[in-house]
Amino acid sequence: MPSSSTLPQRRLPLSEWYREAARDLPWRTSQFHHVYGAWGTLVSEFMLQQTPVNRVIPHLEAWLARWPTPSALAAATPAEVVQQWANLGYPRRALWLHRAAIEIVQRHDGLVPRDVDELLALSGIGDYTARAVAVFAYGDRHPVVDTNTRRVLARAVQGLAQPAPPSRRDLALMESLLPASDAESAVFNAAAMELGATVCVARSPRCELCPLIEQCAWVAAGRPDTGDTRRRQAAFEGSDRQARGAVLRMLRDAPAGGVLLSAVLPEWPDAAQRDRAVDSLIADGLAEADGEMLSLPR
Secondary structure: OOOHHHHHHHHHHHHHHHHHHOOOOHHHOHHHHHHHHHHHHHHHHHHHOOOOHHHHHHHHHHHHHHOOOHHHHHOOOHHHHHHHHOOOOOOHHHHHHHHHHHHHHHHHOOOOOOOHHHHHOOOOOOHHHHHHHHHHOOOOOOOOOOHHHHHHHHHHOOOOOOOOOOOHHHHHHHHHHOOOOHHHHHHHHHHHHHHHHHOOOOOOOOHHHOOOOOOOHHHHOOOOOOOOOOOOOOOOOOOHHHHHHHHHHHHHHOOOOOEEHHHOOOOOOOHHHHHHHHHHHHHOOOOEEEOOEEEOOO
């Protein structure tokens, strides 16, 4: 690993590259922040978890048009929230965001808190999201580390082909790289994520376009295959996740009263899997059973 004295050399080329090459995304514009403030940042971060940017943008715009403030979302029903989430995937995020909105109204007078610990105390918010809101909405100086950032750190600093499993050490390493000023540290955080998302990608990284190629420990070592210890996600096709998604789609398209339990995906090839999907949706609060009927949560 390069010594700590060499780490600041990565700041200037990366931040300069970001200012020239960053994608034009809604949540990065001054207009977006003027209209939605920290709430817009929080909603975008919820939606971007494990979901591609191009899928998020139309959903984010529709969500914020309907619920432009935490107070507006807090007044919605769980059924409306799950309905609006549509096919974004991982629908528990919708319920967590709804609960977080209620907590923001009850604890913070409807204003998204700035303090990282107060953000962490809200439903569905972990280390990454809390720091992302504090940095990108409020401009505070914190390390922000997502999957893309971890991959950049692994290659450029540690000389690894892929990052190790997430660790608190990732935050400490990113902290050591941050510029001293709040504004420049926010740019650097965003730049590291952008580099990992567009250039230093998991497969077939585009090293010839990387602003860090001269300082990259992995490139200097000859881009060795150092293994990959990341946990693999199970295939979607044929999975319980696929069954859950099919049940939710049916409920979103159903009348307000729901559908008969006996009529839920009668042609699903694995009846036991379908029943597990129904039970897990009820347990997660994403569906509600009332007698013989199944519906979105009321």
